Amino acid sequence: MKATVYNGNGSFSVIDKTTEDPAPDEVRIKVAYTGVCGTDVHIYHGMMDKRVAIPQTIGHEMSGTIDGVGENVNDYSIGEKVVVRPLDDRLVKASDKGYNHICAGLKFIGIDSPGSMQQYWNVPAFVLHKLKPETDLKLAALIEPLSVAVHDVKMSGLVPGETAVVLGGGPIGLLVALVAKNAGANVIISEVNETRIKKAAEFGLQAVNPTKTDIVELVREQTEGRLADVVFEVAGVQPALDIMTDLAGIRGRIVMVAIHGEKKPVDLFKFFWKELKLIGARVYEKEDYEKAIALITANELPFEKMITDVQPLSNIQQVFESIDKNPSGLKVLMDCQL
Numbered sequence: 230m231k232a233t234v235y236n237g238n239g240s241f242s243v244i245d246k247t248t249e250d251p252a253p254d255e256v257r258i259k260v261a262y263t264g265v266c267g268t269d270v271h272i273y274h275g276m277m278d279k280r281v282a283i284p285q286t287i288g289h290e291m292s293g294t295i296d297g298v299g300e301n302v303n304d305y306s307i308g309e310k311v312v313v314r315p316l317d318d319r320l321v322k323a324s325d326k327g328y329n330h331i332c333a334g335l336k337f338i339g340i341d342s343p344g345s346m347q348q349y350w351n352v353p354a355f356v357l358h359k360l361k362p363e364t365d366l367k368l369a370a371l372i373e374p375l376s377v378a379v380h381d382v383k384m385s386g387l388v389p390g391e392t393a394v395v396l397g398g399g400p401i402g403l404l405v406a407l408v409a410k411n412a413g414a415n416v417i418i419s420e421v422n423e424t425r426i427k428k429a430a431e432f433g434l435q436a437v438n439p440t441k442t443d444i445v446e447l448v449r450e451q452t453e454g455r456l457a458d459v460v461f462e463v464a465g466v467q468p469a470l471d472i473m474t475d476l477a478g479i480r481g482r483i484v485m486v487a488i489h490g491e492k493k494p495v496d497l498f499k500f501f502w503k504e505l506k507l508i509g510a511r512v513y514e515k516e517d518y519e520k521a522i523a524l525i526t527a528n529e530l531p532f533e534k535m536i537t538d539v540q541p542l543s544n545i546q547q548v549f550e551s552i553d554k555n556p557s558g559l560k561v562l563m564d565c566q567l
Contacts, residue, residue, distance in 0.1 A: 232347035233545045234284040239273055241545045248349050250297060255351050256305055257297035258313070260565035262370040262539075263345045264290035265552060266400075272340070273549045281340060288346035289315040289339030292360070292369035293565075302354045310360035312372045313352055314518050315339050330514050346542065348565055358518050364526045367539070370562050371404075371532055375521040376513040377486075378404035382412055383517065384510040385459045385484045389413025394448060394457040394476050397464030398425040398436055400535065400559050401486065405461050406434050407530050414459070415451070419444050419469075424557035432531050439468070445475045452478070462487055467494075474499035482506045535560045541567030 230248045233241055251257045265288075271277055272287055281287070295309045305311070320334025329335075338352065339345060360369055378401060387393060393409045395402050398420030406429070410416045418429050418436035429436035437444055448456055456478030462469050465487030473483050474496045483505060499505060513521075525532060538561045540548050548561055 230348040231542060232286050233288075233542060235272060235281065235287050237275065237278060237283045239275065239549075241273075241549065243543050243545065246347075249351055251299035251302075251351050253300040254302060254354055255299040256295050256302055256311075256354050256357065258291075258293040258311065258345075258350045258352060259296040260291055260293040260345050260348060260350050261366040262292050262562045263288040263542075263565055264370045264374070265548060265561045265563070266290050266374060268340065270549065270552060277340065286343045286345075286347050287339055288344035289313070289337070290370055290373040291345035291350075291565075292366040292372070293345075293350070294366075296349060299354075305354060305357060305359070310362065310364055310366060310369070311357045312360060312369055312518075312522070313338065313345070313356050314358055314376070314513070314515065315344075315356060315373070316512065317342065317353070317356070331511050346545065346563065346565070348542070358522060360522060361526050364522070365528065367536065367562065368525050368528065368532050369522075371535060371560065372518065372521045372525055374401060374560075375404050375408070375524060375532075376517045377401055378408045379520045379524075380513040380517040381405050381461060381484055381486050381510045382408045384508050385409075385461070385482055387412055387414055387459050391415070391458035392417070392448065392452050392455070393459040393461065394419060394444070395461045395463060396469040396473060397462075397487070398422065398429050399463070402461070402463040403429060403432060403434070403535065403559070405463060405486065407432060408524075409459075409461075410434065411524070411530060417444070417448060417451070417457075419464075419472075422557055425559075428534070428557075428559065431534055439472065445472065448476055455479075457481055459484065465489060470495055474503075474505065477503065477505050480504045480506070482508055484508045484510050486510055536562055538562070539564055543567065
C-alpha cells in the first residue's frame, strides 16, 4: 500500500509499506479522504517537530470504510462507512473529572501516533463513529472540523435569537458561523481576507472587513445597542483579542477557539465592567461528533463549498506547498486511494 511520511524540514515522501492485519481491539480502515488542517500545516512548517515522531504519517480529518476487523471487535463489520474521532484517552484518570476529551494524558491520533494520510490505517475500535450508508464520504472528511464547531457553539450556550460574532473567517470560523446560524443565531463574521468575505457571502453569511468597517458600531446598530451575546475568537491574532471585549455586550460570553501559544494582553477591565465570561473550548466530545455526522448526512448546509480542492495522496508535497501559496483557500482534501 501507499503511505505518506513527514520527514521534517518541510518534506513529505510517498512510500510503499505492507498492509498490516488489525491487532486485537483494532480495525483496519480503507481511507477514502483526508483533509489538511491547520495543525498539519504547523507540522509541515516544523512547529511541532518536538512532538511528532519523525518520520511520521500524519492526518486526522478523514473518512473511509472498514477493511478488516481484529479480535474482540464485535460492533463493526467490513464495508461499513466510518470516521475516526482521533482522541486516545486510554490514560484518563479520576482527576480528569470525566472530561476524557481534555484529559491530562490525552494522545492525539495523527500527531502523537500515525495518522490517516495513507491508503489503509489501523486504529483502535473505540475511536470509531459509524456513518449512514448514504453519507457522502467526501463530505464526511469534514466531520472532524465540523465537530470542533459544534463543540464551540455548545460551549457558548448560544440560544435562538442571540447575536454571535465570529472573529476569523477561515475553515473553522466559517463552520462555527454555519453551526451558530443553524442554531438560530444572528451571525456576523469579522475577516480581513476579501476572498474569504466573498466565500462567506456564498454561504449566506454576513461578513465584514474590520479594517474597512467599524464592526463594533455595526453590531451595535444591528442589536439596538445590546452588542453581541457571544463572540467566538477564532483568528488567533492580537487585533481579535483587542476587539473581542468591545464587541461583547453586558454579560456576553467570549469563546476562545484559537490556540494562543504565548501569553497575550487582554482588556480585563471590560470583563469586570460588563460581567463578561471567557470560555475555553478544546476539540470535541462524542456527542459533538454525532451531531456533526447528522449535519453532514442531512447535507442541508453548504458544506460542499468548504472543499476548494481534491488532490491524490501521491501529490502530498505539492498540496502543502500550494496551501502556503493560497491563504484564501478553505479545505483541501486528499483522495487516499490515488
